[in-house]
Amino acid sequence: MSLMRDKLPYGAVILNRVKNSSFPNTIAGVIYQPGAFTAVSDGQINVPIDSNSTVVKAARDALNGWDPTNGCIYYFNPNTATNKWIWSRQIVKTIGKHHFCK
Amino acid sequence: MNLKEKMIDWKNRLKDRHMFSIIIVLLVICLVLGGIIYKKQREYRQAMENQYNLAFFELVDYVQNVENYLAKSLISTSPEHGAETLTRVWKEANLAQIYLSQIPINNEGLSNAQKFLNQVSDYSYSLSRKNIYNESLTQEDLDNLQDLHQYCVDLQNTLNQLSAEMTDGTISWKELTKKGNTMFAQQVSNNSKDSFSNIDSNFGEYAGLIYDGAYSEHIDKIEKKGLTGDDITEDKAREIAENLIGKDKIKETSSLGLSENGNIPIFSFNCILNNGDKNNPVSIAISKKGGHVVFMNYNRDIGAEVISDEDANKIGKEFLESKGYSNMKETYFLKENGIITINYAYNQNGVVVYTDLIKVKVALDNGEILGIETTGYLNSHEVRQIPEPNITLEEAKSRLNKNLEILSEGFAIIPTEWKTEIFCYEFKGKVDDTDFLVYINALNRKRRKYTSYYKYT
Numbered sequence: 001m002s003l004m005r006d007k008l009p010y011g012a013v014i015l016n017r018v019k020n021s022s023f024p025n026t027i028a029g030v031i032y033q034p035g036a037f038t039a040v041s042d043g044q045i046n047v048p049i050d051s052n053s054t055v056v057k058a059a060r061d062a063l064n065g066w067d068p069t070n071g072c073i074y075y076f077n078p079n080t081a082t083n084k085w086i087w088s089r090q091i092v093k094t095i096g097k098h099h100f101c102k
Numbered sequence: 103m104n105l106k107e108k109m110i111d112w113k114n115r116l117k118d119r120h121m122f123s124i125i126i127v128l129l130v131i132c133l134v135l136g137g138i139i140y141k142k143q144r145e146y147r148q149a150m151e152n153q154y155n156l157a158f159f160e161l162v163d164y165v166q167n168v169e170n171y172l173a174k175s176l177i178s179t180s181p182e183h184g185a186e187t188l189t190r191v192w193k194e195a196n197l198a199q200i201y202l203s204q205i206p207i208n209n210e211g212l213s214n215a216q217k218f219l220n221q222v223s224d225y226s227y228s229l230s231r232k233n234i235y236n237e238s239l240t241q242e243d244l245d246n247l248q249d250l251h252q253y254c255v256d257l258q259n260t261l262n263q264l265s266a267e268m269t270d271g272t273i274s275w276k277e278l279t280k281k282g283n284t285m286f287a288q289q290v291s292n293n294s295k296d297s298f299s300n301i302d303s304n305f306g307e308y309a310g311l312i313y314d315g316a317y318s319e320h321i322d323k324i325e326k327k328g329l330t331g332d333d334i335t336e337d338k339a340r341e342i343a344e345n346l347i348g349k350d351k352i353k354e355t356s357s358l359g360l361s362e363n364g365n366i367p368i369f370s371f372n373c374i375l376n377n378g379d380k381n382n383p384v385s386i387a388i389s390k391k392g393g394h395v396v397f398m399n400y401n402r403d404i405g406a407e408v409i410s411d412e413d414a415n416k417i418g419k420e421f422l423e424s425k426g427y428s429n430m431k432e433t434y435f436l437k438e439n440g441i442i443t444i445n446y447a448y449n450q451n452g453v454v455v456y457t458d459l460i461k462v463k464v465a466l467d468n469g470e471i472l473g474i475e476t477t478g479y480l481n482s483h484e485v486r487q488i489p490e491p492n493i494t495l496e497e498a499k500s501r502l503n504k505n506l507e508i509l510s511e512g513f514a515i516i517p518t519e520w521k522t523e524i525f526c527y528e529f530k531g532k533v534d535d536t537d538f539l540v541y542i543n544a545l546n547r548k549r550r551k552y553t554s555y556y557k558y559t
Contacts, residue, residue, distance in 0.1 A: 064443050065461060067397075086210075090363050093361040
């Protein structure tokens with residue numbers, strides 16, 4: 001139900017990475033960077049989506065420049081993140097279950 | 103006793119030949135299947151390993167080439183030769199960067215190396231442009247190249263070391279996997295991880311580069327000229343947010359607080375509409391400084407499209423005017439799934455200022471404003487000093503491709519990738535059936551001509 005609210009920030013993170021010099025310079029490069037996103041590692045990314053789905057609208061909004069993360073390039077779930085490094089990042093905003101950081 | 107009876111029962115049943123052979127057959131099937139799965143698994147793993155090896159050894163080669171051409175660029179004697187070697191650096195560093203990003207080490211472990219290669223590539227592109235326009239490199243440029251070359255030599259040494267360890271089996275991708283297939287990419291054993299962290303530790307001192315390009319360090323630190331005014335309170339921000347969509351349309355507003363570390367410090371709000379789903383609120387961000395709307399966004403199912411593009415444009419423009427953004431001109435739109443997103447640029451005395459951009463989303467079923475995004479405007483808007491053009495319209499036209507059929511002409515201010523602005527003539531035209539926008543620098547006759555052809559639909 002709340003898919004819309006959930007998906008736009010992740011699209012924005014991908015696009016912020018494309019613009020960032022520490023990441024690949026293409027959308028595919030960022031998405032398929034080994035280990036970058038669990039949804040890619042576990043194959044969820046291949047679930048077919050309807051062209052009218054809220055996910056597609058969120059992707060379109062992200063491409064058009066809407067960025068609710070305010071420039072973030074990382075996100076993590078504070079309840080499950082075990083990586084110490086990620087906690088050292090500066091948290092910008094919490095959206096849904098995730099902390100978004102720079 | 104019960105268990106023992108059961109065992110005896112089993113034993114008796116097994117004595118029955120029939121049962122015995124069934125079990126044997128099942129066992130054989132299991133073994134064969136297991137064998138096949140194991141073999142497949144090995145094949146997949148081998149294929150992945152090969153992929154990683156490819157990426158790694160390509161990286162080693164390309165970094166070697168970068169080092170080689172950087173060394174040559176330091177001793178080039180003419181702009182022509184400089185341009186030639188620097189375009190090679192640009193290409194080789196770009197490929198090195200692509201292969202580096204395919205190595206299965208978490209990005210945080212290689213981000214400095216990634217940034218280094220990206221900046222080497224982009225910087226050498228920027229310098230090669232200078233050379234092409236017959237400008238010599240400055241002493242600062244040469245010093246930068248010298249530094250970059252030294253970093254590249256260090257990187258090359260680390261990679262050679264890793265390459266040797268890879269070849270003699272001290273480290274391998276095989277030991278990188280511990281937690282099964284899906285995690286293959288993420289899990290790196292400590293031994294190999296340490297070896298790989300040497301790549302990044304070369305860049306402990308690397309401060310990054312400031313130059314005319316998209317990956318320059320200064321990009322994030324540029325003053326936001328449009329973000330004017332005094333700091334506001336959260337209550338004030340809430341009022342601005344609610345007025346944006348109209349208080350009468352809102353059932354409930356919840357605050358998501360202030361986020362200060364982002365590009366623009368903002369107060370965020372979610373507004374549930376009277377006729378809307380409580381799980382699908384309108385999200386709004388208001389800047390702490392000056393109380394500007396940074397963005398508003400909402401999506402819903404769109405009914406039959408009854409609003410024309412022209413009407414949507416009128417609605418968008420009226421909305422902007424009512425919120426205090428006057429002189430905004432539509433420049434581009436994108437229509438999808440019943441929603442039109444229109445780009446508006448600030449217009450000063452007929453000069454279209456493309457940097458000062460606001461995007462507005464309009465629903466084509468009832469004309470509702472679904473979104474606004476103003477970061478372009480907030481980053482760069484100010485009243486411009488429009489200069490007198492140094493070249494005449496006729497001169498500018500003489501530089502156009504002869505096949506371009508000119509449909510309209512005017513002035514524009516356009517951004518460079520490194521966020522400066524260029525005052526240009528803008529021509530809309532056609533070659534065969536393809537529309538183009540062409541920009542010709544209106545100020546510089548001798549120096550860098552700025553001619554760009556944008557395919558336009």
